[in-house]
Amino acid sequence: MVTSDGRSTAGRATLLILSFVPIDGDPRVIKQVRRFVDEYDVTTCSPGPSPHPGVTHIEITGDHTPPRGLLTRALDEVAHRTEWFRRMYFQTPGVIETMHRLAGRRFDAVIANDAETVGVACRLFGAARVHADLHEFFPDMGFEDSPMGKRHQRYWTWMTRELVSPVASSTTVGGEIAKKYHEFGLEPGVVTNSTHLRDLPFREAGPTIRLVHSGNPFHERSLAEIMRAVAASPADVSFDLYLTWHPEKDRAEFVALAEELGPRITVHDPVAQSVLIETLNEYDLGIHILQPVSTNNVMALPNKFFDYVQARLGIIVGPSVEMARLVREHDLGVVTEGFAESEIASAIDALTIERVNGFKQSAMRAADALSAERQVEVWADAVRRIVDSSTHAR
Template sequence: MTEPLSLLILTFSPIRSDPRVLKQVELFKDKYRVFTCAYGEAPDGVAGHFALPEDSRGWTNDRVGLATRQYKRVYEGLTAVQAARAVLPIGSFDMVLANDLNALPLALDLRPRLGVHADLHEFAPREKDDDIKWRTFVAPFMRWLCKKYLPLTKSVTTVSDGIAAEYAKDYGVATGVVTNAAPYLEATPRPVGSPIKLIHSAAGQRYRKLENFIDAMRSAPDWLTLDMIVIPNEPAYVEELRQRAVGVPGIRFRDPVPYAELVATLQSYDASIVFLPPTNFNLANALPNKFFEAVQARLGVIVGPSPAMVALVREYGFGTVTEDFSTASLSKTLLSLTPELVEGWKKGAHAAAHALSAEQQVRGWESAIAAIAAPTAALDSK
């Protein structure tokens, strides 16, 4: 019997806590001989794992290289790339699935027999375009990576239609969409109680403007509460948020929970606030994990006028859209909530749960990798 093709899933992230990459592992581990290269221990079910040192990094601090546009030097100076090159064999894999732009040149250099698929989790050239230093020095490096390496891939996917359109427009590569959908959960909506319980989970990063939620809740009545699960990415900022919330009775901070427990944790709430001020291009086009986790938990959602989220909320009727991204608009929306309204949203989420599940979305990866494997599959069938 012919041995299954080998597939390396490459990421410069802690793989056991990266939901998007874990979905790739789960999808392919029974179809191919899956190997992984990432930070941390091997995920379950893989044929082999190449662990990266925890102190290696997939981003650059080579200011001279960036300023003088010595981009090959900049890339080769990434310590994660150096560590991966030291352990990954060249020419040994049939296919490589490269997660994010910084893994792509390395994936191509491994010379997989059939080719490379790139899964791009953001629009890399504008990832931090709210920062003038980043726009001046890092963005040109990202554009160089896109222009030089994206055309060498067999296929490309990303997380939303807006980001896919931007890659196609700027770099001429057909880009599919695989959203950050959560796995389907067999569940039913729980009744809305009193108070109406809201939840927001997020990375604690200043550009996300999480203070908006606290300020919007200052005038909230006692029939409304908001719990916040904030990952301490920027500890000083998270402490500022906690201090800002002192004296706001409806706000409570909860400790982060493991990803595997998150949807179950969300089920005790009524609606999730997925409100992302468009401080950069990627946030303007975001379709984040928390949006889909709310659907599987059978919650309503409250979103700002972010096009990708608005389209799905209106199509399936499981939430509402604020007038704009101001605190006043968010506060107005919160004050308009009723148990009957939220009950209807939860029913809408239940109806949408199958269509918006990871099991449906990952077909984009499945077909892309199958197309790369197709020449061998055709030979095997003869």
């Protein structure tokens, strides 16, 4: 365990895992916790409950309100008017509370998740002890083409260049995003959003080829286009969607469309992460067609891709760089020619049971190589280097 000042009571090196979203609901950060909890004295700091019984948890509650006098409010106004981004960042309520909760503690290494946590970690513990895990490309997150959208982009670009670039090391979710970070002086390693290795059976397809998609009901995921393509296909196919309730309005639109299109399309309630892979294993093909509406979408390599691999499914993706590369490299399935409904339909119409079973066999072979167990050691090496450097410094 770790004392209030961050020292280990067991003589082990101390590690802080910092996140501004609840760790117990973030599959990527949970993997960090599980990888390190038996090797280091781990402290987690995030909103929400403790993500693991073996860690010391510091909860960010959102109820820490520091006094803000006339001078503070005047400086805040100047900061917003002049884009004094450093002050804007360090006066953010979440940043202020986190610094308050972590004040006086010491750690040999810190994993700061996402760009907005890095400034806190570097100010409190020094950039030499911080590893930044960047879950997406923050300078281009699909900002609106408006004055406010452009201001947000300048803010996140500043944050990446000024607060993130000094860290000891970094990782991100894919090779193409890693290359984009080079212009900011970062050389990130790659830890994909892979899923833990499962021991699941091969299930032959047929006679109906069963497609599936799980996740949020976002229009940019081409769900309506896929639904219409399946409903009209000459192939014997069906499409099941396990959609979350957020945003609820969009989900309702897809439910209504499914009812309109007929029995080939079914929208289910979401299932818990703990049983998701086993649920998907009942299907034949996972499908994820992500419209290229932002840099992050173009280069995306999301959790669900690896969920489909561990579920031993074939995969249909659009021509998104990272997903298409892995599908082709491992012969996992089909890459559509483009993102239009007609191009999605062409891929679905050409499916046969023999092709689909071949893709599922490829998923069986690739499951180990594409598992989380192969990926998390990149984090382990980075943390080990920081800890060794911290020990030598002492």
